[in-house]
Amino acid sequence: MDDFTLGLLTNVGLFSFLALSAYLLLLAGEMSFGQQAFFGVGAYAGGILTTLYGVPLPLAALAAMGLGALAAFLVGLPTLRLKGLYFAMATLAAAEIARLLFELLHFQREIEGELAGPDGTQGFRGIRWIFEQGIEAQEFLLLTYALLALVLAALLLVERSRLGVTLRSVGEDPELAAALGVNVNRFKLGVAASAGALAALGGVLFAHHNTFIEPRNFDIMLGVHSLAYALIGGLGTALGPLLGVALDIGVLEGSRIFGGARMIVFGGLVAVLLVLRPRGLLDEALVHCITSRALQRR
Amino acid sequence: MLLDLLQNTIDGAAAGASYALLAVGFTLIFGVLRRVNLSYGPAVMIGCYAATWLHLNFQSGLIVLALAAVAGTVLAGAYVERLCFAPHRSGSAIAAMVASFALWMQFEELATLVLPRHVYAFPLLHEGAPVEFLGLSLRPDALAVLGVAAILCALLQGLLHRTRFGLAVRATIENPHAASLAGIDPGRIFVLIFALASAIGGIAGFLIVATHGQVTPMLGMWATLKGLLAMMLGGLGSLRGAIVGALVLGQIEAHSQWFLGPQWRDLVAYLLLFALLAANPSWMTRWTISRSAS
Amino acid sequence: MRVVVLVLALLSAAPVLAQGARAELACRFTGTDFVYDCLIRLTRAGQPLGGAQVVVGADMPSMPMAHNMAPVKATPGRQSGEYEARLDLEMTGEWAIKLRLSGPVRDQLVLHYEFDEQGARPAKRKARR
Numbered sequence: 001m002d003d004f005t006l007g008l009l010t011n012v013g014l015f016s017f018l019a020l021s022a023y024l025l026l027l028a029g030e031m032s033f034g035q036q037a038f039f040g041v042g043a044y045a046g047g048i049l050t051t052l053y054g055v056p057l058p059l060a061a062l063a064a065m066g067l068g069a070l071a072a073f074l075v076g077l078p079t080l081r082l083k084g085l086y087f088a089m090a091t092l093a094a095a096e097i098a099r100l101l102f103e104l105l106h107f108q109r110e111i112e113g114e115l116a117g118p119d120g121t122q123g124f125r126g127i128r129w130i131f132e133q134g135i136e137a138q139e140f141l142l143l144t145y146a147l148l149a150l151v152l153a154a155l156l157l158v159e160r161s162r163l164g165v166t167l168r169s170v171g172e173d174p175e176l177a178a179a180l181g182v183n184v185n186r187f188k189l190g191v192a193a194s195a196g197a198l199a200a201l202g203g204v205l206f207a208h209h210n211t212f213i214e215p216r217n218f219d220i221m222l223g224v225h226s227l228a229y230a231l232i233g234g235l236g237t238a239l240g241p242l243l244g245v246a247l248d249i250g251v252l253e254g255s256r257i258f259g260g261a262r263m264i265v266f267g268g269l270v271a272v273l274l275v276l277r278p279r280g281l282l283d284e285a286l287v288h289c290i291t292s293r294a295l296q297r298r
Numbered sequence: 299m300l301l302d303l304l305q306n307t308i309d310g311a312a313a314g315a316s317y318a319l320l321a322v323g324f325t326l327i328f329g330v331l332r333r334v335n336l337s338y339g340p341a342v343m344i345g346c347y348a349a350t351w352l353h354l355n356f357q358s359g360l361i362v363l364a365l366a367a368v369a370g371t372v373l374a375g376a377y378v379e380r381l382c383f384a385p386h387r388s389g390s391a392i393a394a395m396v397a398s399f400a401l402w403m404q405f406e407e408l409a410t411l412v413l414p415r416h417v418y419a420f421p422l423l424h425e426g427a428p429v430e431f432l433g434l435s436l437r438p439d440a441l442a443v444l445g446v447a448a449i450l451c452a453l454l455q456g457l458l459h460r461t462r463f464g465l466a467v468r469a470t471i472e473n474p475h476a477a478s479l480a481g482i483d484p485g486r487i488f489v490l491i492f493a494l495a496s497a498i499g500g501i502a503g504f505l506i507v508a509t510h511g512q513v514t515p516m517l518g519m520w521a522t523l524k525g526l527l528a529m530m531l532g533g534l535g536s537l538r539g540a541i542v543g544a545l546v547l548g549q550i551e552a553h554s555q556w557f558l559g560p561q562w563r564d565l566v567a568y569l570l571l572f573a574l575l576a577a578n579p580s581w582m583t584r585w586t587i588s589r590s591a592s
Numbered sequence: 593m594r595v596v597v598l599v600l601a602l603l604s605a606a607p608v609l610a611q612g613a614r615a616e617l618a619c620r621f622t623g624t625d626f627v628y629d630c631l632i633r634l635t636r637a638g639q640p641l642g643g644a645q646v647v648v649g650a651d652m653p654s655m656p657m658a659h660n661m662a663p664v665k666a667t668p669g670r671q672s673g674e675y676e677a678r679l680d681l682e683m684t685g686e687w688a689i690k691l692r693l694s695g696p697v698r699d700q701l702v703l704h705y706e707f708d709e710q711g712a713r714p715a716k717r718k719a720r721r
Contacts, residue, residue: 007663090575090576093568093571094572097568097569100564104561134698211700211701212700220523221519227399232396260407260411267404268381275381278386410683414625415683417685
């Protein structure tokens with residue numbers, strides 16, 4: 001595999017975590033404009049731990065996920081009772097606050113004779129853990145997809161369980177869910193925290209793949225992209241968001257047949273697609289149709 | 299100290315006036331369609347790029363550039379309406395919003411394909427030094443923006459309250475179904491409101507680039523964020539609220555930039571929005587466009 | 593299985609003392625929109641770093657995801673530690689140039705340069721965008 005394909009596949013994997021994070025909240029009936037904040041929290045926390053404190057990446061990733069979940073919990077606490085656009089704007093405000101705080105974050109130490117660590121708008125250079133460990137690009141790709149497969153398996157399992165039914169019912173009719181004995185607020189907080197952890201995991205991997213992060217990486221563009229990925233791919237199954245990411249980064253950027261007009265093609269495609277399938281390619285009806293057919297065959 | 303305070307207030311009012319025009323356009327679309335148009339700012343950016351293209355190729359005068367900005371924005375707005383909002387009129391609000399985001403990507407790419415430099419100079423409304431008055435420095439172009447914004451808001455208020463068209467718009471907002479029974483075509487109202495909002499956005503965009511003296515593709519995101527922020531700060535879907543929110547936003551930015559430093563300018567505005575939303579948005583939801591119209 | 597082994601290896605791996613590589617960039621505008629001929633100088637501990645495989649990519653940090661360039665392989669230049677690459681950028685402005693090194697040293701460096709019709713120079717970051 002050449003460098004270009006490797007980088008492309010890794011990016012598809014990395015942004016899938018973020019798309020899945022937006023997807024989880026969409027299932028619970030909430031549209032977040034702010035998942036990029038937890039991606040950023042994960043990236044900064046993981047980068048600081050491995051680069052400044054020599055913490056091994058797996059431990060740093062766990063810590064970053066915890067921090068991402070905590071941050072998402074704290075943002076969700078006062079905002080999850082808001083509806084529609086109010087919630088979207090509250091999460092957008094929270095994410096921009098996080099990005100602007102990253103711009104104010106100066107925390108540098110001397111490592112091997114060079115200053116390392118976040119330096120405000122200058123960004124955070126030299127997150128070189130995987131290079132120092134001699135981990136090859138292919139191995140990192142494998143690691144990313146192994147983690148993604150783990151997350152996906154967990155999500156698919158949840159969707160087939162009672163928990164998944166509760167999740168969709170909370171999203172579609174919170175009053176009904178509450179009447180059936182679900183504590184909607186607590187449930188949504190749990191979903192938000194899990195989505196935060198998921199985004200943070202993607203962030204840690206992103207920081208170590210890129211070796212350099214800066215506050216601008218985590219602006220509104222990234223958040224709306226992840227939302228769009230989830231919606232294009234479809235809200236019927238956890239495979240939907242992956243399809244969305246693969247379509248944009250994989251097919252369009254990968255093929256490069258459209259050159260500089262890539263985003264014009266992609267944008268038009270998405271707009272037309274949403275007219276034909278407003279809940280995405282793999283929407284609930286299609287997924288239901290496929291699964292019931294598969295069951296009949298048995 | 300007092301002078302600084304006064305100077306900040308004046309600067310903030312000038313910025314707030316341009317935000318007000320953006321927020322009014324946003325609010326018109328949201329009030330009537332109940333949909334967020336993320337492509338609003340990028341459409342304004344396309345209008346400004348059209349004007350920049352004329353400026354570079356024909357050295358047109360400011361009036362022509364302003365007309366080009368308005369025409370470009372209205373055209374881009376019509377494209378957005380046809381592709382993102384007309385098909386989703388009775389359908390999913392989030393699908394419409396994501397579709398409008400997709401067109402944002404198109405607009406950004408289109409702008410960089412036609413004019414591929416990252417920054418272009420735009421002719422200034424007023425060349426030369428600001429006027430000194432009682433120790434304050436007054437920029438004539440900023441005052442002009444303030445004046446144009448005030449006139450436009452007054453005209454809009456008149457249009458919505460004194461004309462048959464305004465009546466039809468208000469009826470559509472109250473209840474589209476009842477309005478259609480009364481012989482009003484809601485689809486036509488949606489299209490006209492979209493065009494009106496885009497025209498206002500085009501004027502706002504022209505005034506903004508002609509006071510800043512430059513155009514970049516980032517203008518799209520900037521205008522969408524400022525418009526959304528001002529609209530939310532002033533409640534949602536009320537024209538008067540949007541204007542108040544925009545003026546407040548201008549003041550917050552000017553004062554926090556002066557007293558706390560440039561990094562704090564946006565931070566304070568977002569903190570305030572978050573606090574307002576987290577505290578209790580009931581006062582925000584109480585205001586609707588029809589209330590302000592009554 | 594391979595993944596489990598990899599994760600265990602990650603947990604136990606001791607940090608390898610490595611002196612970081614440094615890079616400098618000099619670019620010339622070719623006259624066509626917006627193609628640049630760039631000379632990359634790599635050093636490590638003050639010495640020219642020759643014999644490395646260098647892959648150059650570019651991203652526009654102010655417009656993430658929308659604008660980037662397909663990575664190109666740099667060819668060795670006249671002197672040791674020098675590498676040449678032709679970059680085909682979509683527009684002027686600030687670009688993050690990503691150098692992926694392999695061979696004697698595996699590393700990735702990210703440099704920020706401002707590109708215009710004159711060439712490229714290190715980007716001065718303002719406090720605000």
